[in-house]
Amino acid sequence: MQQTLISFFCFVFLVFSSKVLCENQNTCRELKCRKHGPAIRFPFSLKGSHPENCGYPGFLVSCNEKRETILELPIPVKFAIKTIDYENQYIQLYDPENCLLVKLLKVYNMPISPFNYSEYQMTNITLFNCSSAERQLANNKVPCFEGPAGYQIYSLDSEEEEEEDTSLIPLLSCTKMYDYSSVPYSSYKPANLHVEWSEPSCKRCEAQGNKCGLKKNGTESTEIECLYRKGGSQKKLLVATGASLGSFVLVLLVAAVYHVYSSDRKEKENQLKIEVFLEDYRALKPSRYSYADIKRITNQFKEKLGQGAYGTVFKGELSAECFVAVKVLNSTKGNGEEFVNEVGTMGHIHHVNVVRLVGFCADGFRRALVYDFLPNGSLQDFLSSAGNNNSFLGWGKLQDISLGIAKGIEYLHQGCNQQILHFDIKPHNVLLDHNFNPKISDFGLAKLCSKDQSIVSMTTARGTMGYIAPEVFSRNFGNVSYKSDVYSYGMVLLEIVGGRRNFGSTTENTNEVYYPEWIYNLLEEKVDLPINVREEGDAKIAKRLAIVGLWCIQWHPADRPSMQRVVQMLEGGENLTMPQNPFASQGPAGTNTSAPSRNLNLQLEVIPELEQ
Structure with missing residues (x-):
């Protein structure tokens, strides 16, 4: 029985190994648009026929209605390919409409990367x-x-x-x-147009009668290798080596190959889903860049601005005076949902307090988002406690920033055709431009829903610990709605007042006083807040921000104000009243007699999330 099991694993191992070794031959085979057309193989790939990993970034071709081979360049005109010389690395182009010079002058001085004239x-x-x-x-x-x-x-x-x-x-x-x-x-x-390419360089490999291909050593790698023809003796050696490894090693190898196979299949499904989304989104989408464009814009990812759970941000340059921030998403995180959320949501948004999406890249398994570059970084960098003067912005500017964030969230909730719930409001996701005007960013967790719908259903909690509303964790506290963003905003206001203090739901010192509750007690006892006071009126500003923040973090969603009311509270000159103690009951509604029981579900029908 054991011998039979070993033989079975040997057979499975050889089948998968043969698939990996012959992958380029089977799935990346040479294709043509028509019988006498140019052969299409690496570094080129045929749109709709070759998998994305069969070609080098920027080397995409397609077949038109007349079965002519069209080079897909990031320019507003199309040229057909007459011949491709793989050994000398140049292609001869022509214009099927015989209007070559007119089309060349339309793209005069435009780059045709990765090619050169x-x-x-x-x-x-x-x-x-x-x-x-x-x-x-x-x-x-x-x-x-x-x-x-x-x-x-x-x-x-x-x-x-x-x-x-x-x-x-x-x-x-x-x-x-x-x-x-x-x-x-x-x-x-007049009919001849030659373009050349230098990267990838396959001249030596082609001269030896072999073919080039992408290395399989990384999902974002653009390294190439020369694919040599496999001989019969090598196959026999592979069989002998596989048989000698033993059942345990074979099981591991089979599992590893299957994992690669299933991951590749899943990634292709994600790519297809994204392409379908982008096709439906054609009327609203911003500029689309190839991965080669992203590398050029970021100067080969030279200057890194930051790192997050879903990707890395680099500084880029579209022109001498136009800088951008490029977020390269991790292909190993999620299934493309964050990319679809970000692009789909940002296309609906045009507001001074929301960051602008300049463009995006969906080049196979490589995905990136291009934003306006904001030179002052995030609000998180400028939060300081009472004893820290190094990065303190002053209470007047902090009030302006708080109001700007509130107006941005109010726009998301009421200013678009569909209500946008952000679900990740925190100082790290508030960026500051050169005048320290705030702009809300990072819509990877956002949800769209109709304005006449008051509740959104969620299968899992989302957001950042310390800023997540209690109803997002458990429906016992109420239903998830736009009030969840109000709670997160309230925690941001309290952090602005108190600086970089750990007031999240977890702390190493269990005896440490919960910071928002400490603020509430100080205001109830009419004790001045321990803040950095520089000018007359600073204390009033800090007190106003604190009171609004406490209104926003009320435990039950029905007790929190809307963002429209929050803006009025921040702009108004009237004295604000203190809210009820939001910390009297920190359990589900009705579990503490000191807090009145509320039925928050009356006349609120749970609705499904909209597909994005």
């Missing part, structure tokens, strides 16, 4: 319009160019224009229109 084809040209067709200039005629009525447009190399050639005498009756420098176009060969 061939040096020998670059030339300076001049365009002329002539009142009648000139036989001597027939070869220089520019098709598809919309010139003045009754005129024909001709192109001429600028160097030839300067030569004294009697054959160019007809130009004397023409009018010069434009001069263009470094255009990859020749009047004598």
